[in-house]
Amino acid sequence: MRTMQSSASLHDATVVMDDRVILRAVNVVVGPGLTLVRGPNGSGKTTLLRALAGLVPLARGDRRLSGDVLYIGHRPMLLRGLTARENLEFFARFRGGDTHAIDGALRAWGVGEEMDRPVERLSAGERRRAALARVETERVPVLLLDEPFADLDDAGVTRLRQTIARAREDGRAVVVATHAHRELDELAGSQIAIDDGAATAA
């Protein structure tokens, strides 16, 4: 498989929302491999990922990316009324990619039987699996995964760990914000500890 060279960074990034400073002059450089973001509730993990994805305006500082980003947040970000397959086809086509890998990826994630059902009829775990299948169908160099283990059963957790390991081997930059799953530490090339909006390399 082709190795990707990827990176994403924030320089002196400050995010202010509702007059509250959420990120304080954060300097983060994410290269190929796995980077874990850890911190207590409300410390700014989600905002850090959203800032890297360009989903929040920076009050100060700047963001640099070497390529497209795939951001999967707390919720599956799939449109209700469409099936899992249709959602993934939309994302792939929007990026100008092909759709031939979608059925296989959904089957591999254990939602092969449900791929043609509207996503609102899937369980939370199935929706999460369908969303995570995007990691395999959208071959973008930077992956930002916010609490990706939420709603997953043991098989799903194992599958996600394997997927993260494979993405890391492909040279993709994988950033995972998670409270738990300490076993990922051994895969991680770097860790970012965040507390009260201030980030430090752990």
Add this chain to the structure above:
Amino acid sequence: MDRIVLVAARELRAERRQPDGVVAAVTFIAVLVLLESLVVGPQIARDADVASALFWLALAFATILATMRSFDRELEDDALEGLVALPGGRDALFGGKVLSLAIVLVLVATIGGVLSLVLLDLPVGLPAHLLIVVLLGVLALPPIVVVDVVLALRLRARAALVPILALPVLVPQLVAATRGTSAALTGDAVGALSWAGLLFAFAVVYTVIGLTIVPAAIE
């Protein structure tokens, strides 16, 4: 343009499976047309100005209903965030929503228009002119309503605020659409085309405004 079509196709597909917006809009316009002649009497209801005004008021509210339903669906499970996180997603959002809503409104306007013509037994002086006015009036409605819904997107009271924000801005369009429709019904070709030209200008101006504002506002 391809991305705008993709967003519109995604929207229409979701609307086909969950036709809440279309059903609400069609029901609203049908009930209004049915009540019209009961409330104001058959003679006044058949007046071209009155029938046109009620048709466009109903269509304006139907546009607001359909647009809000469309964005409510996007907010469930953060689907909107999934779209704007894509490269070019912010730019395609406005065009895709406007295109899909225009297609939905053509359907709603067709049903509402046929109901009006049949139930009120309205004479149509210039059918082709009427079609042009209605089509341009329908195209002029979604851009400004989409802008208003996006601006109110994170507000809890958006269901109340969107009509308050949108209706004053829609007044010139509603006047133009009403006058143009009335002119087409009564056989005034010059009047119908003049108002149609104004509706076209509204559609262009509000589309340009939307393309400029929405990508920044969605952040």
